[in-house]
Amino acid sequence: MTPKLTRRGFLNLAGATAGLTALAACVPAPSGEAAAAEEGVTVQFWIFWTQPGRIHDQIMADPSLPDFMGDNTLEFRTGVANEARLAAVAGGTPPDIGALGYYLDFMARDVVVEVTDYVAASSVINEEDFLEINWGQTHYQGVQKGVPAIEGFVRRGFFYNARMVADAGLDPDVPPVTWDEAWIWHEALTQFDENNNLLQIGLDPYDAEGGVGPGNDGWGMADSFGFHYFDEDTKEFNLDNEEFAEGLEVWGDYIRLIGPDNLVGMRAVEGQGTWGGSFNAEVQACIIEGYWHCGETFNEVPEVAEQIRASWTPVPERRRGTKLQQGGGHMVQLFKDGNYKDEAWPVAEWLQGSYFCDQIFHNIGWLPSYKPYYDVADQNLFPGLAFVFQSVQEANYWGPQINCEIEDFVRVKYGEFREKVYRDEISGADAVAQMQDLCTKEYKAAGFA
Amino acid sequence: MIALRRSFPATSREWRNFLLGVAFASPWIIGFLGFTLYPVGSALYYSFTRYDLVRDPVWIGVQNYVAFADDPDFKLVAGNTLWWVLISSPLGVLSAFLMALLLNSRIILRSFFRSIFFFPAIVPVVVTAFVWIFLLNIQYGAINSTLQSMGFKTIPFISSPDLMKWSLVVIHMWSQGAAMVIFLATLQDVPKSLYEAATVDGANALRRMWNITVPMVSPIILFNLVISFISGFQYFTLPWIMTQGGPSRSAEFYAIYLYRNAFQWFRMGKASALAWVLFVLILLFTYLIFRTSGRFVYYAGAAR
Numbered sequence: 001m002t003p004k005l006t007r008r009g010f011l012n013l014a015g016a017t018a019g020l021t022a023l024a025a026c027v028p029a030p031s032g033e034a035a036a037a038e039e040g041v042t043v044q045f046w047i048f049w050t051q052p053g054r055i056h057d058q059i060m061a062d063p064s065l066p067d068f069m070g071d072n073t074l075e076f077r078t079g080v081a082n083e084a085r086l087a088a089v090a091g092g093t094p095p096d097i098g099a100l101g102y103y104l105d106f107m108a109r110d111v112v113v114e115v116t117d118y119v120a121a122s123s124v125i126n127e128e129d130f131l132e133i134n135w136g137q138t139h140y141q142g143v144q145k146g147v148p149a150i151e152g153f154v155r156r157g158f159f160y161n162a163r164m165v166a167d168a169g170l171d172p173d174v175p176p177v178t179w180d181e182a183w184i185w186h187e188a189l190t191q192f193d194e195n196n197n198l199l200q201i202g203l204d205p206y207d208a209e210g211g212v213g214p215g216n217d218g219w220g221m222a223d224s225f226g227f228h229y230f231d232e233d234t235k236e237f238n239l240d241n242e243e244f245a246e247g248l249e250v251w252g253d254y255i256r257l258i259g260p261d262n263l264v265g266m267r268a269v270e271g272q273g274t275w276g277g278s279f280n281a282e283v284q285a286c287i288i289e290g291y292w293h294c295g296e297t298f299n300e301v302p303e304v305a306e307q308i309r310a311s312w313t314p315v316p317e318r319r320r321g322t323k324l325q326q327g328g329g330h331m332v333q334l335f336k337d338g339n340y341k342d343e344a345w346p347v348a349e350w351l352q353g354s355y356f357c358d359q360i361f362h363n364i365g366w367l368p369s370y371k372p373y374y375d376v377a378d379q380n381l382f383p384g385l386a387f388v389f390q391s392v393q394e395a396n397y398w399g400p401q402i403n404c405e406i407e408d409f410v411r412v413k414y415g416e417f418r419e420k421v422y423r424d425e426i427s428g429a430d431a432v433a434q435m436q437d438l439c440t441k442e443y444k445a446a447g448f449a
Numbered sequence: 450m451i452a453l454r455r456s457f458p459a460t461s462r463e464w465r466n467f468l469l470g471v472a473f474a475s476p477w478i479i480g481f482l483g484f485t486l487y488p489v490g491s492a493l494y495y496s497f498t499r500y501d502l503v504r505d506p507v508w509i510g511v512q513n514y515v516a517f518a519d520d521p522d523f524k525l526v527a528g529n530t531l532w533w534v535l536i537s538s539p540l541g542v543l544s545a546f547l548m549a550l551l552l553n554s555r556i557i558l559r560s561f562f563r564s565i566f567f568f569p570a571i572v573p574v575v576v577t578a579f580v581w582i583f584l585l586n587i588q589y590g591a592i593n594s595t596l597q598s599m600g601f602k603t604i605p606f607i608s609s610p611d612l613m614k615w616s617l618v619v620i621h622m623w624s625q626g627a628a629m630v631i632f633l634a635t636l637q638d639v640p641k642s643l644y645e646a647a648t649v650d651g652a653n654a655l656r657r658m659w660n661i662t663v664p665m666v667s668p669i670i671l672f673n674l675v676i677s678f679i680s681g682f683q684y685f686t687l688p689w690i691m692t693q694g695g696p697s698r699s700a701e702f703y704a705i706y707l708y709r710n711a712f713q714w715f716r717m718g719k720a721s722a723l724a725w726v727l728f729v730l731i732l733l734f735t736y737l738i739f740r741t742s743g744r745f746v747y748y749a750g751a752a753r
Contacts, residue, residue, distance in 0.1 A: 265587030
């Protein structure tokens with residue numbers, strides 16, 4: 001006789017299964033640390049960049065990795081999207097360790113672990129092994145909550161395409177050091193056809209590192225024109241200042257020559273994630289960029305990289321002689337809601353190792369701010385890179401690293417107001433006054449005042 | 450009447466059937482409770498707090514709502530969104546209606562053209578955005594490259610604040626495949642006898658269209674208009690992917706501002722308040738349309 005499953009029987013079975021499943025889900029799991037003590041655990045390590053994903057397997061093949069991880073396993077995820085990162089942190093399910101951006105936001109909101117004790121016990125990570133400015137960036141209100149890693153080093157340089165410069169009748173051996181001198185290059189290099197259609201840009205000062213800020217790469221305009229936008233002690237903004245207004249007007253002239261509408265079109269090339277793409281496409285002759293420009297361009301368009309020359313970022317005439325540089329970059333942080341903080345810490349040490357750094361440097365073009373590595377790195381691996389190394393020694397002004405808890409708001413407003421200025425909707429002086437007002441109100445409304 | 454009233458379910462059989470019904474509907478019920486009602490309710494609570502996604506929310510009463518009155522960004526995005534809804538929705542419905550009319554007529558390769566016109570409806574929005582960027586970009590877009598090669602001045606379709614919204618309207622009108630199919634189905638349902646009678650009475654094509662076609666499809670016009678208004682208020686993906694709300698914030702719509710507050714500036718409390726204001730606005734708008742629809746919608750089966 002064939003056994004028959006009645007409707008009642010099916011419902012009873014389904015109900016019992018569901019009930020047992022629910023009960024099983026309610027059984028408390030062993031705590032992370034307790035489980036770790038019993039056997040190896042899987043440490044979650046996330047980063048937001050996509051580029052290391054291309055060499056994920058090479059990175060994980062590091063023969064020294066087991067020395068750091070012991071019985072534990074490392075799960076390394078790259079290209080974690082913005083919303084996924086935030087949702088994980090907000091939902092209490094972040095990775096154990098990660099470079100997720102939002103470094104200051106996470107520090108200010110106390111979701112990452114203080115690492116002072118870990119650092120004190122480490123033989124790999126010591127303050128003197130890092131660029132001072134990058135080390136300082138991992139601190140919030142005097143407490144260290146991250147370790148520089150993966151991509152650091154210095155962020156400012158005036159890079160130019162020597163062939164395009166020479167073709168325009170300019171001398172590539174005498175790069176501009178002030179904005180007035182850079183204007184001469186800009187005018188000569190910006191070209192239109194007979195119908196006034198844009199063919200080539202000299203310099204878009206707002207592209208790449210020139211346009212950043214404020215944030216973990218500093219603020220390009222603030223570094224060049226020399227202003228501090230926020231006082232961490234008094235919690236007051238200083239956006240309404242002459243230097244900022246001057247910067248908006250001076251750089252605004254560069255964009256007016258290009259044509260604001262043309263600029264938007266040209267920038268759309270890199271607007272989809274390929275930062276600095278117009279330089280690599282040889283439609284922009286000069287760019288203000290970080291050290292990585294040399295390696296990234298070399299890996300993406302080697303024939304353009306061969307033309308790269310580098311010099312100091314221009315400054316206003318009143319600051320002639322200033323050799324500015326800026327630190328910053330990225331860090332890894334341990335998350336309070338992560339399961340295995342102790343087990344994750346060795347990852348921060350492993351990231352400083354020569355194998356990992358070699359993979360990142362040679363395949364992507366990035367450098368850490370870890371002196372034991374960059375002291376021995378090949379400074380001539382990519383055209384233009386030697387200048388960057390030299391600049392670390394010769395810089396006489398380091399842009400400030402300012403911790404302002406609403407820096408992302410300031411950054412978005414900066415983008416909006418600079419566009420208003422170069423579209424002649426508002427003067428530089430009015431723009432900075434309005435930004436001061438808006439940012440002060442936002443700071444209060446966000447609960448930080 | 451009283452005799453018909455009794456408590457339900459009354460018998461054990463009715464109980465069993467009721468529970469069975471609930472069991473079968475439970476995936477939806479659980480989904481609705483967990484993924485709609487709870488988020489909507491919690492958003493209402495968060496809208497009265499200062500909440501940054503990470504730390505505990507702090508109760509601040511109606512401050513988030515009151516602050517909108519003094520918020521230039523709120524006024525800007527509200528204005529942009531209202532413009533978008535009022536311009537793009539009627540034009541989108543008109544475009545769908547005209548396409549349906551065209552494809553309802555006897556033209557060669559009718560099935561092929563129906564597929565082609567419907568095609569945009571199945572293309573993911575992200576792909577749509579990139580295709581249009583490659584068409585409209587001032588330097589590298591196909592249209593402007595053609596203009597440039599012919600010796601003309603290029604047109605800043607998506608780089609000029611004056612043209613950006615209109616470019617989005619054109620894209621919106623192009624992507625009306627779904628609405629077009631609904632119109633098409635309705636047009637095929639209009640009784641031919643009405644047209645025949647009108648023709649006998651001497652009505653020309655325009656008169657037949659105005660006095661027969663439009664009234665007969667007016668419930669679908671209403672439906673498409675309401676759907677279009679609702680999605681118009683929530684417009685986000687295309688302008689975000691194409692220009693992140695630019696140039697010069699000309700395409701910064703309400704949902705983009707909401708997103709910025711929630712996920713860029715950690716102002717989830719304010720973003721929740723924005724979401725609730727939007728929800729109420731959509732409700733009001735929809736209510737107004739339905740209240741006034743009696744004047745322009747003809748229901749053949751309605752009681753006279």
